[in-house]
Amino acid sequence: MWKTVLRRFLIMIPQLIILSMLVFLLAKMMPGDPFTGMINPNSDAKEIARLRQVYGLNDHWWVQYCRWVGNMFHGDLGQSYIQHVPVASLIWDRAVNTFWLSLLTVLLTYAIAIPMGITAGRHQDEWQDQAIQVFNYITFAVPGFVFYILGIWLFSFTLGWFPISGSVSASASGFWGVLGSRLYHMILPAILYALITTTTIVQYLRTGIVDNKVEDYVRTARSKGVPENVVFNKHILRNSVLPIVAFLGNTITGLLSGSMIIESVFSYPGMGKLFLDSISQRDYTTLTALILLFGILTLLGNLISDILLSIVDPRIRVK
Amino acid sequence: MDRQKDVLLDIQHLHTGYRLGGKFYDAADDINLTLKKDEILAIVGESGCGKSTIAASIIGLYDHKNTKVTGDILYNELNLVGLNENLFDKIRGNNIGMIFQDPLSSLNPLMRVGDQVAETLYYHTDMNEEQRHARVIELFNQVGMPKPEETYAMYPHELSGGLRQRVVIAIAIACKPEIIIADEPTTALDVTIQAQILDLLEDIQRQSHSGIILITHDLGVVAETADEVAVMYAGQIVEKADVKTIFEHPLHPYTRSLLNSMPQADDEDAADLHVIQGTVPSLKNMPRTGDRFAARIPWIPASAHEAEPVMHEVEPNHFVRCTCYKEFHFKNEEGVQA
Ligand SMILES: Nc1ncnc2c1ncn2[C@@H]1O[C@H](COP(=O)(O)OP(=O)(O)OP(=O)(O)O)[C@@H](O)[C@H]1O
Ligand SMILES: [Mg+2]
Numbered sequence: 001m002w003k004t005v006l007r008r009f010l011i012m013i014p015q016l017i018i019l020s021m022l023v024f025l026l027a028k029m030m031p032g033d034p035f036t037g038m039i040n041p042n043s044d045a046k047e048i049a050r051l052r053q054v055y056g057l058n059d060h061w062w063v064q065y066c067r068w069v070g071n072m073f074h075g076d077l078g079q080s081y082i083q084h085v086p087v088a089s090l091i092w093d094r095a096v097n098t099f100w101l102s103l104l105t106v107l108l109t110y111a112i113a114i115p116m117g118i119t120a121g122r123h124q125d126e127w128q129d130q131a132i133q134v135f136n137y138i139t140f141a142v143p144g145f146v147f148y149i150l151g152i153w154l155f156s157f158t159l160g161w162f163p164i165s166g167s168v169s170a171s172a173s174g175f176w177g178v179l180g181s182r183l184y185h186m187i188l189p190a191i192l193y194a195l196i197t198t199t200t201i202v203q204y205l206r207t208g209i210v211d212n213k214v215e216d217y218v219r220t221a222r223s224k225g226v227p228e229n230v231v232f233n234k235h236i237l238r239n240s241v242l243p244i245v246a247f248l249g250n251t252i253t254g255l256l257s258g259s260m261i262i263e264s265v266f267s268y269p270g271m272g273k274l275f276l277d278s279i280s281q282r283d284y285t286t287l288t289a290l291i292l293l294f295g296i297l298t299l300l301g302n303l304i305s306d307i308l309l310s311i312v313d314p315r316i317r318v319k
Numbered sequence: 320m321d322r323q324k325d326v327l328l329d330i331q332h333l334h335t336g337y338r339l340g341g342k343f344y345d346a347a348d349d350i351n352l353t354l355k356k357d358e359i360l361a362i363v364g365e366s367g368c369g370k371s372t373i374a375a376s377i378i379g380l381y382d383h384k385n386t387k388v389t390g391d392i393l394y395n396e397l398n399l400v401g402l403n404e405n406l407f408d409k410i411r412g413n414n415i416g417m418i419f420q421d422p423l424s425s426l427n428p429l430m431r432v433g434d435q436v437a438e439t440l441y442y443h444t445d446m447n448e449e450q451r452h453a454r455v456i457e458l459f460n461q462v463g464m465p466k467p468e469e470t471y472a473m474y475p476h477e478l479s480g481g482l483r484q485r486v487v488i489a490i491a492i493a494c495k496p497e498i499i500i501a502d503e504p505t506t507a508l509d510v511t512i513q514a515q516i517l518d519l520l521e522d523i524q525r526q527s528h529s530g531i532i533l534i535t536h537d538l539g540v541v542a543e544t545a546d547e548v549a550v551m552y553a554g555q556i557v558e559k560a561d562v563k564t565i566f567e568h569p570l571h572p573y574t575r576s577l578l579n580s581m582p583q584a585d586d587e588d589a590a591d592l593h594v595i596q597g598t599v600p601s602l603k604n605m606p607r608t609g610d611r612f613a614a615r616i617p618w619i620p621a622s623a624h625e626a627e628p629v630m631h632e633v634e635p636n637h638f639v640r641c642t643c644y645k646e647f648h649f650k651n652e653e654g655v656q657a
Contacts, residue, residue: 215424216419216421216424216425217424217425217426217427217428219380219419219425220417220419220425220426220427220435220487220490221427221438222380222411223378223380223411223412223416223417223419223491224411224412224438224439224442224490225407225408225409225410225411225412225413225439225442225443226408226412226438226442227405227408227442228404228408235427238429239427239428239429312429313428313429314428314429314474314476315428315474315476
């Protein structure tokens with residue numbers, strides 16, 4: 001068990017190095033640099049060349065890379081040339097916002113998907129299953145942003161149940177006040193977002209149950225006189241959640257890319273929105289840091305799902 | 320009277336039909352069988368004859384929505400056909416143990432094998448955890464598991480096929496059931512392991528005096544282990560007798576064909592092994608009237624078959640379906656007997 005975890009951690013080191021190099025080179029290969037935006041008929045070409053020299057943009061790429069990694073270890077992700085603030089502080093607040101939104105989304109996703117998947121698998125081809133399939137087709141086929149905009153229109157504009165944008169209201173005060181306001185702002189995007197992300201998990205769980213139901217080991221369990229509800233919960237279900245656990249890393253990656261759309265639609269100040277803003281502003285330092293962060297989070301997501309999988313599935317543990 | 324007393328399982332007019340496109344088709348068609356104490360009853364026949372269907376009907380493990388079971392399966396005073404599921408759960412694993420064909424897939428991959436045996440004890444005994452553990456070790460010893468203590472904590476994928484089948488057997492015998500049903504217990508294993516597992520089953524039977532229903536398509540296995548034999552073809556029993564009679568004095572054309580197609584250890588010339596023409600018809604295409612085997616022995620005139628073949632007791636405890644056996648001969652013996 002611990003060997004598996006340790007081995008998995010060690011694998012992550014080269015992954016991280018390669019990831020950071022790729023991200024760095026990608027950033028370098030993008031057309032333009034932070035000073036391109038400052039070029040206008042009035043600007044002084046010499047001044048810009050001087051700035052490039054000062055910021056080390058003329059050094060060899062690996063010198064820049066080493067400097068970049070070295071700085072990162074000191075928590076310095078560079079300076080946003082556009083916003084004139086340290087990237088680390090720019091990302092931090094947004095990351096916290098995205099973290100809470102993602103966490104709430106994940107919790108809601110599983111809270112919705114697991115009972116649905118179980119019902120569909122258990123009542124395979126009966127009306128419950130068919131109703132869930134219809135729901136799944138809809139959430140799968142309708143693009144997220146259409147769904148979100150419809151949601152805002154209905155629940156925020158028309159019914160006025162939820163705020164339209166933002167992450168916390170300016171008038172909120174006190175610990176509980178702020179917390180409440182944050183939750184209030186997150187609840188609609190999280191629910192809408194969760195409904196979209198449930199689809200895959202429901203399908204995995206349903207398929208898992210349908211497949212495992214007819215496995216020989218289930219028949220063995222029944223032949224032992226194990227009551228049917230225990231057969232289901234202990235034998236069938238436990239084997240059916242393996243694909244979901246394996247899929248967890250993917251779920252996390254999906255959340256990150258999905259956060260760009262949902263945060264933009266809801267004007268929610270998180271990493272996804274920051275990412276899109278940075279692209280349009282050519283804020284490379286921020287962009288590079290964000291891509292790296294997304295990459296690291298993806299690796300972490302896979303790490304977590306592998307570790308969880310090795311806890312629940314003895315077959316993949318290293319001896 | 321004594322004979323009656325030793326009857327463990329009395330199957331009368333069992334019909335088991337599967338739903339195919341809205342209609343039920345009998346895969347077990349009017350089965351009559353008895354299993355006695357201290358007896359190994361073999362059910363033998365080609366793939367698709369309905370052997371597993373009988374096993375599933377006895378232990379009540381079939382899809383209740385798409386399967387129709389009628390007739391009687393009497394166990395003591397209890398009729399297992401249509402028995403309440405809660406009651407059945409008390410019998411399965413406790414009074415009737417079941418061993419399945421494929422040891423690779425019959426164990427839960429996520430559970431330690433010892434726990435899978437202990438689970439049976441949990442539901443049928445009032446042993447505490449320690450006692451269950453001790454009993455599992457005892458069972459592992461009984462089924463010849465090399466390192467019982469170490470094995471307890473292992474997962475199925477860490478064991479070989481033969482060892483997994485020993486775990487499955489340990490599960491089946493954990494509660495000392497009176498009846499053990501073994502559905503092709505050695506088919507998935509290689510030959511040397513097969514022999515060991517069969518020996519083990521015989522040992523268990525001798526020690527526990529239970530009755531074993533051994534399902535197989537391998538006449539070699541039958542010859543080695545069975546006391547009584549029922550030969551099955553296309554959902555029906557076509558011949559029934561003790562093992563000696565079946566091998567020395569077989570009557571039904573199907574039994575004789577099976578025996579003739581069996582390679583002999585001393586038979587140098589495998590080329591003249593008999594091959595039964597055609598295959599077992601699928602459930603939907605099974606003939607429901609007349610002799611079901613007739614199509615596979617077309618050189619025997621139709622007049623030789625009964626219109627509705629029934630079982631005849633040709634000598635005490637030797638039953639044969641249809642009277643066509645009287646005129647049956649193998650194709651290459653034509654002229655010799657005709
Ligand atoms: N659940 C089911 N639904 C429909 N048909 C079935 C079902 N189970 C078995 N059958 C059919 O019933 C017939 C008898 O099957 P059964 O499994 O009892 O045969 P068997 O003698 O055990 O064969 P094998 O040696 O292959 O295990 C076959 O034609 C099979 O296709
Ligand atoms: Mg079978």
